[in-house]
Amino acid sequence: MRFLSLILACAAVATRADFLYDTFPDYFQWGVATASYQIEGAWNVDGKGDSIWDTYTHAGGNVVKNETGDIACDSYNKYEDDVQLLQDLGVNFYRFSLSWARLLPTGRVDQPNQAGIDYYNSLIDALLAAGVEPMVTLYHWDLPQELDDQGGWENEDMVQIFNEYAVFAFELFGDRVKSWITFNEPYVFITMGYGQGAHAPGLQSPGEKVYTVAHVVLKAHAEAWHSYNELFRPTQDGVIGITLDSEWKEPYSDDPEDIEAAERAIQFCLGWFANPIFGSGGYPTVMKEKILEKSLEQGYEESRLPEFTEEEENRIHGTSDFFGLNHYTTSLVQNADRPSLVPSYLNDRDIITRVNSTWDRSEWIFVVPWGLRSLLNWISDSYGNPNVIITENGMSDSNATLEDAHRVNYFRLYTNNVLKAIKLDGCDVRSYTAWTLMDNFEWAFAYDVRFGLHHVDFEDPERPRTPKASAEFIRQLVADNGFPEPEAVIPEVLEPEIENGDPEIVAIPEPIRAKFRQKH
Numbered sequence: 001m002r003f004l005s006l007i008l009a010c011a012a013v014a015t016r017a018d019f020l021y022d023t024f025p026d027y028f029q030w031g032v033a034t035a036s037y038q039i040e041g042a043w044n045v046d047g048k049g050d051s052i053w054d055t056y057t058h059a060g061g062n063v064v065k066n067e068t069g070d071i072a073c074d075s076y077n078k079y080e081d082d083v084q085l086l087q088d089l090g091v092n093f094y095r096f097s098l099s100w101a102r103l104l105p106t107g108r109v110d111q112p113n114q115a116g117i118d119y120y121n122s123l124i125d126a127l128l129a130a131g132v133e134p135m136v137t138l139y140h141w142d143l144p145q146e147l148d149d150q151g152g153w154e155n156e157d158m159v160q161i162f163n164e165y166a167v168f169a170f171e172l173f174g175d176r177v178k179s180w181i182t183f184n185e186p187y188v189f190i191t192m193g194y195g196q197g198a199h200a201p202g203l204q205s206p207g208e209k210v211y212t213v214a215h216v217v218l219k220a221h222a223e224a225w226h227s228y229n230e231l232f233r234p235t236q237d238g239v240i241g242i243t244l245d246s247e248w249k250e251p252y253s254d255d256p257e258d259i260e261a262a263e264r265a266i267q268f269c270l271g272w273f274a275n276p277i278f279g280s281g282g283y284p285t286v287m288k289e290k291i292l293e294k295s296l297e298q299g300y301e302e303s304r305l306p307e308f309t310e311e312e313e314n315r316i317h318g319t320s321d322f323f324g325l326n327h328y329t330t331s332l333v334q335n336a337d338r339p340s341l342v343p344s345y346l347n348d349r350d351i352i353t354r355v356n357s358t359w360d361r362s363e364w365i366f367v368v369p370w371g372l373r374s375l376l377n378w379i380s381d382s383y384g385n386p387n388v389i390i391t392e393n394g395m396s397d398s399n400a401t402l403e404d405a406h407r408v409n410y411f412r413l414y415t416n417n418v419l420k421a422i423k424l425d426g427c428d429v430r431s432y433t434a435w436t437l438m439d440n441f442e443w444a445f446a447y448d449v450r451f452g453l454h455h456v457d458f459e460d461p462e463r464p465r466t467p468k469a470s471a472e473f474i475r476q477l478v479a480d481n482g483f484p485e486p487e488a489v490i491p492e493v494l495e496p497e498i499e500n501g502d503p504e505i506v507a508i509p510e511p512i513r514a515k516f517r518q519k520h
Ligand code: GAL
Pocket: 035, 038, 184, 185, 188, 245, 326, 392, 435, 442, 443, 451
């Protein structure tokens, strides 16, 4: 029966451009996301410690217009307003992150900050009272500065330090929080923060530290998963996993070398973190081979990519209850020999990245909705169809308009491709999270780039939030749980007018569905 409906659905939706009218499975969940540094503000009140993003923004010269997250959306003081917005959207869950330095100003569990604990307790309780499930990210990039002073993620001790922080959070909040994410997008915070220096802590070591830091982060993730699994799951009965990000990498041409290069590109981004956890264990073979080859050419005695011991590999493998996925855009990948003189994770890939000039775009996001469906299929094929939760997807702009038709279009087409991946391809996707609840501090772009469903006026001390058209779109999408076939309008048959003695039907309006059935 399922097979038959799959065939029928496939026949009805033949091309990438066709729109699928159908609803998501009943178990499907909808949410929106934020992150502590991007929204909370209150950077130095009530005992909060500094984070690396406080240091990085205050140093000047790192962020557009030298803006900071000192106040941001002021969610530390306005969280009740945020909960109201979530309730108005009707979402099932809210994904937010804990500010580690607000809870533990030194980063260590021996000196907790009661005001920080109170803040998150109030937020969690308010969410639950509003019928919104909390989904909590432990690390969305704002490392306590004191831990960075001790070597940050380069320091092996971080494996245990992170684990202790995670246990502290499970103990405090795990009675009410049933969904945990250890790390948000290790690829981005590591390559930006330790490779290109474009994010905190601003280090530039694209050929070495990126790999050694990732090694520590993967081990830290695994320890936190094991702690939850052994110590808390039996009584708290929640789930815990990791959120990885990836573009879809489409081959630039049919040339087998480009096809192979696109696969390599995705292994160097998503596979880097996914293969140790969801795949065969350890880093992808193609990464091991390429980085060893390049390292030797560059005069290193061994690969710049560290190796896991067998014990470590086993300890990391399988440590996620779901595949958390953030996705924004797609690029085209062409095979290319990259000069090996400069050690860099970018050169290690031996590719050139391109885009199609006909794609709609906004800042760095190219609108390629089918890319998400392709990526979901790639994950399903590569890792045995794991259950995927989409933890971020969204569209930017650089103006303050409330009529954000481009964002509505993006959400409509991207979520439709999630629906296709589920209904036509059999991918096991369980939830979708829109980035983001409201305009906020967009890292190096600060307030110049907006992603919000709600507009925030950053000139006004009250930081008023106003719904955009995209908020109404998401509200309707959640209420409908997808895209039900538009109601056929019963043609209005007007009383025949008698002209020259002949009855004539004067007007039969077109069913609305014709209007909706445009190809996209
Ligand atoms: C993600 C990140 C979010 C948000 C988003 C939009 O990489 O997790 O914090 O900034 O990108 O750029």
